[in-house]
Amino acid sequence: MGLFNRSTPRNSWWRRFRDYANNCVTSGFIPTDNRTFRRIGKFGARVWSFVQVGKVTIVGEENLHAPGRLIFCPNHSAMLDAIVLYPYIPDGTRFMSAVEEMRGFWGLKGIVMGALGSYAVDRSRGKSVIAPSINVLVSGRCINMFPEGKISPTGEYLEFKRGAAWIAMGACEALQHKELVGIVPVQICYGTRDVSSALDFGKMRLKWRAGVTITVGKPVYLHDINPLTPDAVMARIKNEITSRDCPTTSLPDKGD
Numbered sequence: 001m002g003l004f005n006r007s008t009p010r011n012s013w014w015r016r017f018r019d020y021a022n023n024c025v026t027s028g029f030i031p032t033d034n035r036t037f038r039r040i041g042k043f044g045a046r047v048w049s050f051v052q053v054g055k056v057t058i059v060g061e062e063n064l065h066a067p068g069r070l071i072f073c074p075n076h077s078a079m080l081d082a083i084v085l086y087p088y089i090p091d092g093t094r095f096m097s098a099v100e101e102m103r104g105f106w107g108l109k110g111i112v113m114g115a116l117g118s119y120a121v122d123r124s125r126g127k128s129v130i131a132p133s134i135n136v137l138v139s140g141r142c143i144n145m146f147p148e149g150k151i152s153p154t155g156e157y158l159e160f161k162r163g164a165a166w167i168a169m170g171a172c173e174a175l176q177h178k179e180l181v182g183i184v185p186v187q188i189c190y191g192t193r194d195v196s197s198a199l200d201f202g203k204m205r206l207k208w209r210a211g212v213t214i215t216v217g218k219p220v221y222l223h224d225i226n227p228l229t230p231d232a233v234m235a236r237i238k239n240e241i242t243s244r245d246c247p248t249t250s251l252p253d254k255g256d
Contacts, residue, residue, distance in 0.1 A: 021107025
């Protein structure tokens with residue numbers, strides 16, 4: 001479904017706009033993305049991250065282009081995460097975004113974010129994105145999703161949800177286990193952290209401008225996991241991310 005459907009009467013343009021805008025903030029709806037928008041978005045994200053974060057260092061860049069149907073799973077500790085990642089993730093990757101982040105500006109925000117590659121997830125109805133995401137992966141597009149489900153301003157790792165595993169396993173089934181399907185662990189490590197502004201672009205200013213290192217691990221292919229269960233998959237992904245040193249992230253204190 002596109003915003004401009006030539007079979008629809010011209011006098012219903014506003015209704016088409018509103019219908020499409022509403023769909024873009026419907027959990028599991030996959031908007032039409034646009035190559036030109038993606039190119040502009042990548043350039044804009046590079047400028048934005050340079051201004052607010054500074055130098056972006058990519059470790060393991062070759063793993064971004066590993067074979068197979070891939071889901072990228074980064075930790076999530078600041079609003080800046082998607083901004084610093086976007087220029088480097090393979091072009092055409094679909095970003096799973098919290099539905100509340102896609103609302104605003106009379107529906108225009110959802111349409112623009114959709115054109116850049118995002119699609120909405122209502123975290124209270126997480127299962128609504130499983131089947132559409134499986135279709136995205138099977139179609140050959142990569143997916144980026146934050147397995148913690150929300151931002152952890154302190155950098156302390158949260159529980160990793162099982163959605164990425166369900167999507168990857170569903171794609172394996174749909175492909176009859178004839179093609180590689182993997183989840184790529186990604187650690188985002190900022191050079192400095194300002195907890196008070198992690199959730200607010202307006203408050204960040206230059207408080208985060210100490211650089212960021214993005215470490216892209218080797219894909220964890222499902223055929224290498226035994227037993228193949230969602231818990232086993234996500235435990236492996238979490239360990240791959242949390243075992244890497246980073247001064248601004250941490251595991252929960254076991255004494256709590």
